Amino acid sequence: MFTGIVQGVVEVTRLEAKNNLTTLGLALPRETREGLQVGASVAINGVCLTVTHWDEQAVYFDAMIETLRTTNLGSLLQGSEVNYERAARFSDEIGGHLMSGHVIDQVKLTARQELDENNLRLEFTVPEQWMKYIFPKGYxxxxxxxxxxxxxxxxxxxxxxxxxxxxxxxxxxxxxGTPVNLEIDPQTQVTVDTVERVLAQRGLA
Known part of the structure; x- marks a missing residue:
C-alpha cells in the first residue's frame, strides 16, 4: 500500500524495451534506497512495481504488457521524469489516502491555470465510465x-x-495534453458499485 504522498521526482536513466516487457532503470536517491530489497514495491507514477535488482547507477523494475497498455509507463523514454513513492510501513503517517498502486486508466491534462503565485489549477478529461466515481471533495x-x-x-x-x-x-x-495515470479511491468505487447493484436488484436502475 501507498500513502499517495509522492517522495520526489526521479529520472529514467535506463530503458530496455523487449517483447511485451520494458525494464526501467531509475536513479533513486541513495537515502531512498536504504533498506531496499529485491521484491520490494515502489510506486512509479502511481503504478506498483517490484524491484528486480540494482547497481550503482539505478534501481530496476519490469513493466509487463498490461501495465504498458493501461498506464503511461508505456510511453516513457530515457530521460523522462516520474513520481516515486516507496511502499508504506505500519509506522508511517498516512498524510494522503491509502492507495494500492493499481492504475485503472489514463486521463489527459487539458488545462493549466496559474491562479496566483501559490495556486495552480489543473483540469483533466476522463473516460466516461470512470466519472461516476469522481465527486467534489473526494479523493x-x-x-x-x-x-x-x-x-x-x-x-x-x-x-x-x-x-x-x-x-x-x-x-x-x-x-x-500529457496522459496521467488514474487510480480511483477504492472505498468510493465499492460504495458506488454496491448502490448500483442494489438498485438494479430492486428494479430501480
Missing part, C-alpha cells in the same frame, strides 16, 4: 499523488496544487 490518485477533487463537470474534473506539491511532483512543469 483521487493521479500519477501516484493523493489529491482532493475540486470541480466536477461532464467528463472533466479539476484539482488545486499548493507549491509543495508542485515542487515534489512532475505536475509543476507538466504540459497540457
Amino acid at each position: 483521487i490518485g493521479l500519477n501516484g499523488c493523493s489529491l482532493t477533487v475540486g470541480e466536477v463537470e461532464s467528463n472533466r474534473f479539476s484539482v488545486y496544487l499548493i507549491p509543495e506539491t508542485r515542487r515534489a511532483t512532475t505536475f509543476g512543469t507538466m504540459p497540457e
Whole structure:
C-alpha cells in the first residue's frame, strides 16, 4: 500500500524495451534506497512495481504488457521524469489516502491555470465510465499523488496544487495534453458499485 504522498521526482536513466516487457532503470536517491530489497514495491507514477535488482547507477523494475497498455509507463523514454513513492510501513503517517498502486486508466491534462503565485489549477478529461466515481471533495490518485477533487463537470474534473506539491511532483512543469495515470479511491468505487447493484436488484436502475 501507498500513502499517495509522492517522495520526489526521479529520472529514467535506463530503458530496455523487449517483447511485451520494458525494464526501467531509475536513479533513486541513495537515502531512498536504504533498506531496499529485491521484491520490494515502489510506486512509479502511481503504478506498483517490484524491484528486480540494482547497481550503482539505478534501481530496476519490469513493466509487463498490461501495465504498458493501461498506464503511461508505456510511453516513457530515457530521460523522462516520474513520481516515486516507496511502499508504506505500519509506522508511517498516512498524510494522503491509502492507495494500492493499481492504475485503472489514463486521463489527459487539458488545462493549466496559474491562479496566483501559490495556486495552480489543473483540469483533466476522463473516460466516461470512470466519472461516476469522481465527486467534489473526494479523493483521487493521479500519477501516484493523493489529491482532493475540486470541480466536477461532464467528463472533466479539476484539482488545486499548493507549491509543495508542485515542487515534489512532475505536475509543476507538466504540459497540457500529457496522459496521467488514474487510480480511483477504492472505498468510493465499492460504495458506488454496491448502490448500483442494489438498485438494479430492486428494479430501480
